[in-house]
Amino acid sequence: MRNASIxxxxxxxxxxxxxxxxxxxxxxxxxxxxxxxxxxxxxxxFATMYAAQGVGxxxxxxxxxxxxxxxxxxxxxxxxxxxxxVNPRLVEADGVVIRGPEGCLSLPGxxxxxxxxxxxxxxxxxxxxxxxxxxxxxxxxRCLQHECDxxxxxxxxxxxTGWRKRRVLRQAARAPWRR
Numbered sequence: 250m251r252n253a254s255i256x257x258x259x260x261x262x263x264x265x266x267x268x269x270x271x272x273x274x275x276x277x278x279x280x281x282x283x284x285x286x287x288x289x290x291x292x293x294x295f296a297t298m299y300a301a302q303g304v305g306x307x308x309x310x311x312x313x314x315x316x317x318x319x320x321x322x323x324x325x326x327x328x329x330x331x332x333x334x335v336n337p338r339l340v341e342a343d344g345v346v347i348r349g350p351e352g353c354l355s356l357p358g359x360x361x362x363x364x365x366x367x368x369x370x371x372x373x374x375x376x377x378x379x380x381x382x383x384x385x386x387x388x389x390x391r392c393l394q395h396e397c398d399x400x401x402x403x404x405x406x407x408x409x410t411g412w413r414k415r416r417v418l419r420q421a422a423r424a425p426w427r428r
Contacts, residue, residue, distance in 0.1 A: 256291075256292070256331065257298070257299050265297065265357075268406070272313075273310070277307075277309050278316065283376065291333050298354070304320060305320040305322055310355050318333065318334055335374045335378075337372070338371065338372050340371065342368070346364050348363065349363065359420050359421060364408060367387055370385075371385075
C-alpha cells in the first residue's frame with residue numbers, strides 16, 4: 250500500500266506553451282516562496298506531463314516563468330526516476346556526448362538528433378525547501394539537461410545545427426499546432 254499520493258493526482262492539466270511563445274525563450278525567475286502555491290504548481294506540472302505522455306516538464310512550458318521542473322523518466326537501464334526540482338542548477342554534465350532523438354512537449358510530434366552528455370547532476374530544492382541532488386545517466390541525463398535548458402530560456406532546437414535544425418524548423422512551421 251502507498252503512503253504518499255500519486256504525483257499529479259490532485260493537479261489540473263494546463264495548456265502547454267508552444268515553440269515561439271516568449272515564455273519559452275527567456276530565463277525563468279528563482280522561486281522565493283515555498284508555500285502552497287508552489288505545491289499546486291508541482292502537482293499541475295505532473296498532471297500536465299502525464300496527460301501529454303511526457304517524461305519531464307518545466308514550469309515555463311505551462312506559462313509560469315519559475316525555475317521548477319518535474320520528471321518521471323527511465324534511464325538506459327530502465328530504472329524509473331520520479332521527482333521534481335525547484336531552483337535547479339546543472340552542476341555537472343560530462344561523460345560521452347551522444348546524439349540521440351530528442352522531442353519536447355512544446356514541439357508536439359517533432360524530434361531531432363540532439364547532442365547531450367550521458368551523465369548529469371542537478372542540485373536544487375524540493376517543494377518544501379529541502380536540498381536535493383539528482384544524478385542521471387543515459388536518457389535520464391538527457392532529460393535533466395533538457396529541463397534545465399528550458400529554465401534558461403532554451404529549447405532543444407537551439408542545440409541542433411545544420412540540416413537537422415533546418416528540417417525540424419520546417420516541420421514546426423507546418424505543424425498543425427502552429428496555426
